[in-house]
Amino acid sequence: MKEYIKLLLANKAWAEEKIQEDDSYFVRMAEDQTPNYLWIGCSDSRVPANEVIGAEPGELFVHRNIANMVVHTDLNLLSVLQYAVEELKVKHIIVCGHYGCGGVRAALNHHNMGMLNKWLRNVKDVYRLYSGELEGIDNVELRLRRLIELNVKEQVINLSKTSIVQKAWKYHQRPHIHGWVYGLDDGILKTIYDLPPGSPVEPIYQYDDL
Numbered sequence: 390m391k392e393y394i395k396l397l398l399a400n401k402a403w404a405e406e407k408i409q410e411d412d413s414y415f416v417r418m419a420e421d422q423t424p425n426y427l428w429i430g431c432s433d434s435r436v437p438a439n440e441v442i443g444a445e446p447g448e449l450f451v452h453r454n455i456a457n458m459v460v461h462t463d464l465n466l467l468s469v470l471q472y473a474v475e476e477l478k479v480k481h482i483i484v485c486g487h488y489g490c491g492g493v494r495a496a497l498n499h500h501n502m503g504m505l506n507k508w509l510r511n512v513k514d515v516y517r518l519y520s521g522e523l524e525g526i527d528n529v530e531l532r533l534r535r536l537i538e539l540n541v542k543e544q545v546i547n548l549s550k551t552s553i554v555q556k557a558w559k560y561h562q563r564p565h566i567h568g569w570v571y572g573l574d575d576g577i578l579k580t581i582y583d584l585p586p587g588s589p590v591e592p593i594y595q596y597d598d599l
């Protein structure tokens with residue numbers, strides 16, 4: 390049997406199981422979505438957004454990319470963010486990194502990776518911001534762990550620099566932004582950084598005519 394066939398078979402079994410539990414399940418699902426959370430996570434196959442927090446379909450709006458980045462020129466991320474905040478009116482945004490992140494690890498080396506260089510440059514910029522602290526950590530694996538945490542913190546801060554978030558904070562007192570890191574080896578989420586609505590934003594990034 391071709392490998393991908395099992396996906397279609399599993400899908401059929403899953404859909405049947407859902408209907409057996411609740412015969413109006415897909416009728417309700419097809420009506421609308423009202424998720425309370427926007428999840429910005431890594432593309433890594435071992436960090437499935439819904440699964441690690443026990444969320445059902447409909448509970449989580451999801452954006453994933455390599456190393457869970459919030460890049461201010463990324464039209465994809467910005468479109469997801471605007472839609473989540475302004476239309477879905479999410480109450481929380483979760484930026485979720487994970488220990489052992491291959492993207493962050495790659496950013497620490499000096500290989501020319503072609504187009505990936507441009508994406509990983511954003512992680513290298515985080516390294517530069519914290520190079521003093523990071524270079525004080527001799528153990529390479531511990532240094533990587535710390536960079537993964539600091540990268541999550543910086544992506545949370547990047548969200549607060551957007552006019553989308555600042556406007557929602559000003560007029561709607563939401564969303565609350567959370568920075569978490571997931572442990573591949575224990576399945577546990579750790580809080581790294583937290584920005585409640587109305588948190589201070591560095592003056593140079595503030596918009597005064599929202």
Ligand code: CO
Nearest residue numbers: 431433490491
């Ligand atoms: Co990763």
